[in-house]
Amino acid sequence: MSGWERHASSGAFGDGAVRTYHVSKSYIAGTFALHDLTLEVKKGEFVFLTGSSGAGKTTLLKLLFAAERPSEGQILVLGRNIARLRESAIPALRRRIGVVFQDFKLLNRLTIEDNVAVSLEVVGTPRREARARAFRLLKQVGLQHRRYHHPLSLSGGEQQRVAIARALVNEPEILLADEPTGNLDPELTIEIMDLISSASTRGTTVIVATHDHNVLERYGKRTIHLEGGRLAEDTPATGAEP
Amino acid sequence: MKRFGAILLSLVRSGFRGLQSSPVTSAVAVLTISVALVLGGGFALLVSNMGGVLERFGEELQVVAYLEDGLEPDEARALADSVRTVEGVAAVALVTKDEALRRFRETTGGGALLEGLDQNPLPASVEVRLIEARRTPEGLAVVVSALSGLPGVSELAHGQEWVEGYARFVALVRTTAVGLGIVLGIAALMIVANTIRLAVYAREDEIEIMALVGASRSFVRIPFLIEGTVQGAVGGGLALLLLYTGYLLALPQLEYGLELVLGNVTPHFFGASGALTVVAAGSGLGLLGSATALVGARSGS
Structure with missing residues (x-):
């Protein structure tokens, strides 16, 4: 354990769910998708990640669920150092993190109930229990009547709700959402954001990447603005609630 | 234990779902394995019958x-x-x-x-x-x-010279069978590996999603191995069926020919252990083929 890790795990950074320390990510030598990023997100906090396309929002999210490794610096997610995490330890970390993608990433040959249950089945939850919990989540997102439908027969908004149900079904400690409302009309956007926000009220740390200003204003949460891979602005929550 | 059982069930279900989702490629793999086993098994049957004749000679020697x-x-x-x-x-x-x-x-x-x-x-x-x-x-x-x-x-x-000649012939057929079996086995292995590799490519998105929701590398891979093993077992069963049909059709001619040349010799088909060996060889080929396909494939993280 490095000095920084000892420092971090001793609680010197407070009760952080996510801590990055001088993190850089470079895909091509000399150019940075993220550059020297240091930030902390506390447990249970709701944070928006903003910035134009290419600002580094998706790269940061990928680093947080270990789809990528940092080129430099250290990242602690739920106490695990992503930079040094063994390949075999990644699944266990991901089971503690729910991820919602802009393109939903649903399994088209499974029913939506099975899509939600899959997060539980990979950790050995008996099928009956997994399906019962999946049904409860589908009920929460208002899709219980479509449990046996396949994703491609659903609208974009419905598919995104399934993705959120899948991300939340195993009660993750962190919920990451990458442009979850990118393809949706304003009405559906509010519906989806309300669902994500409700996870935060139950104690889940939520990080949402978005460039939708209406959403930012409506929810008034802490906003981390990235520009060219660097931290440009970190605005605290305004306390406004929708 | 309950958790392990649930994972096992989920893996088996996922393997069978894979078979259902790509029936054409699965059928190609099954047929390839069965063709290889029909040829290899046919030779094995021939060698087994010739060995029986040799044994009979020995008794009367x-x-x-x-x-x-x-x-x-x-x-x-x-x-x-x-x-x-x-x-x-x-x-x-x-x-x-x-x-x-x-x-x-x-x-x-x-x-x-x-x-x-x-x-x-x-x-x-x-x-x-x-x-x-x-x-x-x-x-x-x-x-x-x-x-x-x-x-x-x-x-x-x-009858030493005659027996020696016959034994040499049996050895030659046996060596040919082993050689042919190896060549056909490798060919079948490659085809099965490519078939499974196609399935892996076709389901790359699915593999990625499974990994993203926290599936371990083995949770993602084992269904493909199950798929290959099942294809192999079905191919082995089909080969056995084809061999037996061929044996029944050829038996009248075979019996007459053997009787004419060698006297009272009864041809025989595989016993239970021989039949199981054919099916097991098919499963082994399928398993090995899918394992080969997964080497280097992106399956996880």
């Missing part, structure tokens, strides 16, 4: 030592006694000149051929049966060499 003319009955009996002491000899029967003549008359229906002769031209002989361990071309050679030096023996008759 004997050496006949013809005795010199003019040997007194006492001397002939003494010679027979000394043959009994040769290593590898199980039983010895002395056939006198009179007995030889009687047998000749019996087999030729009266022995009209010998009627003009004033004396019996047939020699006395000693018929030697071998112990089981010596009923091979090599064992036979050892006994023949021991007998050939005995005084009073004029000539030895045995």
